[in-house]
Amino acid sequence: MNYKIPFNKPHITGKEAHYIYEAVYKNGHISGNGIFTKKCQLFFENKYGFKKTLLTTSCTDAIEMCALLLDIKEGDEIIVPSYTFVSSALAFVRQGAKIIFADSHSNHPNIDENKIEALITPKTKVIVPVHYAGMACDMDKIMAIAKKYQLWVVEDSAQAIDSFYKGKPIGSIGHFGCFSFHETKNIQSGEGGMLAINDEQFIRRAEIIWEKGTNRAEFFRGEVNKYNWVDIGSSFLPSDIIAAFLYAQLENLEIIQKKRKEIWNCYYEGLKQIEESGHIQLPHIPDHATNNGHMFYILLNSLKDRSELISHLKANGILSVFHYLSLHKSPYYNSKYSGPNLEWSDNFENRLLRLPLYYSLTNDELTYIINCIKKFKF
Numbered sequence: 001m002n003y004k005i006p007f008n009k010p011h012i013t014g015k016e017a018h019y020i021y022e023a024v025y026k027n028g029h030i031s032g033n034g035i036f037t038k039k040c041q042l043f044f045e046n047k048y049g050f051k052k053t054l055l056t057t058s059c060t061d062a063i064e065m066c067a068l069l070l071d072i073k074e075g076d077e078i079i080v081p082s083y084t085f086v087s088s089a090l091a092f093v094r095q096g097a098k099i100i101f102a103d104s105h106s107n108h109p110n111i112d113e114n115k116i117e118a119l120i121t122p123k124t125k126v127i128v129p130v131h132y133a134g135m136a137c138d139m140d141k142i143m144a145i146a147k148k149y150q151l152w153v154v155e156d157s158a159q160a161i162d163s164f165y166k167g168k169p170i171g172s173i174g175h176f177g178c179f180s181f182h183e184t185k186n187i188q189s190g191e192g193g194m195l196a197i198n199d200e201q202f203i204r205r206a207e208i209i210w211e212k213g214t215n216r217a218e219f220f221r222g223e224v225n226k227y228n229w230v231d232i233g234s235s236f237l238p239s240d241i242i243a244a245f246l247y248a249q250l251e252n253l254e255i256i257q258k259k260r261k262e263i264w265n266c267y268y269e270g271l272k273q274i275e276e277s278g279h280i281q282l283p284h285i286p287d288h289a290t291n292n293g294h295m296f297y298i299l300l301n302s303l304k305d306r307s308e309l310i311s312h313l314k315a316n317g318i319l320s321v322f323h324y325l326s327l328h329k330s331p332y333y334n335s336k337y338s339g340p341n342l343e344w345s346d347n348f349e350n351r352l353l354r355l356p357l358y359y360s361l362t363n364d365e366l367t368y369i370i371n372c373i374k375k376f377k378f
């Protein structure tokens with residue numbers, strides 16, 4: 001079906017093709033780790049103070065790199081919220097790890113930090129906070145637990161570019177931060193991602209794992225005189241054509257963020273009245289978090305309400321979508337899961353609805369969507 005208002009439209013800022021042209025015809029370097037890759041990485045390091053960043057072909061890849069860097073192996077346990085995208089868990093499962101699923105807060109899809117400690121065993125290696133809708137988990141609490149039990153923290157910051165926890169950039173607090181530039185995220189390159197390495201001891205090995213287990217990056221910097229196979233790894237780096245596209249987006253970061261936050265606020269103001277009538281709940285922004293305009297969601301009172309509202313919007317040409325199905329109940333993990341019910345994860349699975357949010361969404365379209373929701377018979 002063709003929707004008058006789709007859920008997402010990729011945003012082109014204008015200079016993408018120009019920079020791709022530059023990469024191809026001027027720089028003459030289109031494989032990975034070229035001029036635009038370096039420009040993008042520097043952009044992030046300078047703006048957010050990440051110690052070292054490496055572009056990857058996806059956020060999934062960035063999390064997989066963490067699993068390799070941390071030598072995750074069979075029997076290791078990884079604490080992941082159940083209400084998240086597959087990749088937060090998948091990257092560790094590939095190394096044979098067992099996922100210990102954690103529940104969400106009652107008023108926010110983020111992992112409930114107060115329930116993490118009870119899940120820790122001598123086998124626990126990593127905690128994966130996922131900053132849902134770009135809103136920060138309580139990182140002070142998580143880092144304190146990690147320190148106490150000597151665990152690693154991999155921030156799944158896929159949705160959280162340019163968002164902050166008590167003033168600190170998301171993705172800069174854990175040992176690693178993993179970002180996505182998938183076309184559904186704020187900053188896009190079709191598929192794409194980035195690993196931020198905040199613990200210096202991992203930088204050298206991260207570069208090697210990134211480049212198929214070779215010391216190629218060091219060789220090209222003249223730091224070693226032979227280029228050799230030195231470790232495990234894979235081909236995690238994107239071509240410089242993708243980085244060229246991404247760089248055009250990064251130059252427009254402020255404009256994109258401003259627009260997305262305006263749309264978010266417009267939804268919030270427009271739907272307040274319905275919240276007051278008790279039919280929906282609007283997103284809760286934790287005190288320690290900022291909102292980066294990644295996603296606008298509402299919570300319905302029941303699965304039935306949500307299904308009917310989706311149909312109502314669909315009949316009016318608007319595509320709205322529900323989000324994650326709890327991973328602990330997924331066809332892949334269900335039979336392996338032996339933990340308790342995760343009440344709040346299941347609750348968000350049934351009640352959360354995401355509304356269209358993309359750069360080119362016009363005021364008229366926004367008003368139309370809000371009015372359609374207002375006309376719905378709850």
Ligand SMILES: *Cc1c(COP(=O)(O)O)cnc(C)c1O
Binds near residue numbers: 180
């Ligand atoms: C989008 C997303 C991912 C995956 O990102 P890719 O770049 O598509 O691999 C992982 N985790 C979360 C929370 C996401 O929203």
